[in-house]
Amino acid sequence: MNNEHDPRWAAIIARDAKADALFVYGVKTTGVYCRPSSASRLPRPENIEFFDTPAQAEAAGYRPSKRAAGDQTQLAAHHGQLVAEACRQIEQAQTPPSLDMLAQCAGLSPFHFHRVFKANTGLTPKGYASALRSRRVRDGLKGQHSVTDTLYDAGFNSNSRFYEGADQVLGMKPRDYKGGGANNTIRFAVGQCSLGAILVAQSQRGVCAILLGDDPDKLVRDLQDQFPKAELIGADQGFEQLVAHVVGFVEAPAVGLDLPLDLRGTAFQERVWQALREIPAGSTASYAQIAERIGAPSSFRAVAQACGANHLAVAIPCHRVVRSNGELSGYRWGVERKRQLLERETQPHKTPLPSSE
Numbered sequence: 001m002n003n004e005h006d007p008r009w010a011a012i013i014a015r016d017a018k019a020d021a022l023f024v025y026g027v028k029t030t031g032v033y034c035r036p037s038s039a040s041r042l043p044r045p046e047n048i049e050f051f052d053t054p055a056q057a058e059a060a061g062y063r064p065s066k067r068a069a070g071d072q073t074q075l076a077a078h079h080g081q082l083v084a085e086a087c088r089q090i091e092q093a094q095t096p097p098s099l100d101m102l103a104q105c106a107g108l109s110p111f112h113f114h115r116v117f118k119a120n121t122g123l124t125p126k127g128y129a130s131a132l133r134s135r136r137v138r139d140g141l142k143g144q145h146s147v148t149d150t151l152y153d154a155g156f157n158s159n160s161r162f163y164e165g166a167d168q169v170l171g172m173k174p175r176d177y178k179g180g181g182a183n184n185t186i187r188f189a190v191g192q193c194s195l196g197a198i199l200v201a202q203s204q205r206g207v208c209a210i211l212l213g214d215d216p217d218k219l220v221r222d223l224q225d226q227f228p229k230a231e232l233i234g235a236d237q238g239f240e241q242l243v244a245h246v247v248g249f250v251e252a253p254a255v256g257l258d259l260p261l262d263l264r265g266t267a268f269q270e271r272v273w274q275a276l277r278e279i280p281a282g283s284t285a286s287y288a289q290i291a292e293r294i295g296a297p298s299s300f301r302a303v304a305q306a307c308g309a310n311h312l313a314v315a316i317p318c319h320r321v322v323r324s325n326g327e328l329s330g331y332r333w334g335v336e337r338k339r340q341l342l343e344r345e346t347q348p349h350k351t352p353l354p355s356s357e
Helices: 007-013 054-059 066-092 099-106 110-121 125-141 147-153 159-163 166-170 174-178 216-226 237-251 267-277 287-293 300-308 335-346
Strands: 024-027 032-034 048-051 185-193 196-202 207-213 231-234
Touching: 007 048, 024 054, 032 054, 048 054, 066 099, 066 110, 066 125, 099 110, 099 125, 110 125, 125 267, 185 216, 185 237, 196 216, 196 237, 207 216, 216 231, 267 287, 267 300, 287 300
Parallel strands: 185 231
Antiparallel strands: 024 032, 024 048, 185 196, 196 207
């Protein structure tokens, strides 16, 4: 299509600020890109090309104009305010507001608001509301309220609606969760590897904890804190074979680790953990890259928090996430362990043999 007949060219001529959220244009003769409302001198239509986002323009080799760079900062701040207000509306509402209602309050189209909200929070508005209700249920069940009162207070309109997804939200029946894991059996064993002590625990759903540390007793206490009323059973010889399998993976990642996992996190955390599992052994990714992969490019700090909330060392390989400059950042089980894990993933045959007890 000739650019002169493209409706986006008309928006550029009109310097239409409403179109700023829809596209940017690159100027071939200067190598910069601008937003439609830019006050810069208008280029010839044959000298421009259109992009849906600034990221696409930059990938094509364009750099932001000074005005565009300033506009981006202002726009990001404005979007942050709109999303923060939408989050408050969701949190204060008895029932989750519809997408159309939230978009109308923000002054954006439903499609554009949906995209802005997800970019800022890592979740869709519906996903945010669902995660909020789930968190309220978990918090409420730890208190003195009954299960029924907790469900209604959290915003579920009926018991049946909640119980349909209770196992996914809590990892167990609501009454068992309220009882700190009561009526649930968790088998565990502690072994030794070249990184120190290692605890592996398994619920009925799958492996629910892989913990590393220097003190075996502390690892057991950490598991007890996570499931204070569950029946913890020191596992038999058969289970210790599972521990040996995990230890073998720690020592030589090339052997692989294919285990059923019992993941217990928010919707956002589980999206991050899934992205981590897709990083190949011997490779790394930055927090920003993971945020980009899950469709939430501005949520890299939340990605770091999700890594810190991981209870499944090596199975959810948060050790493969580094700073943007390649440097190692914090690790739940110590930066030195993170360094060793990464080194043995690139040099699997030079790692020491596992020790066991």
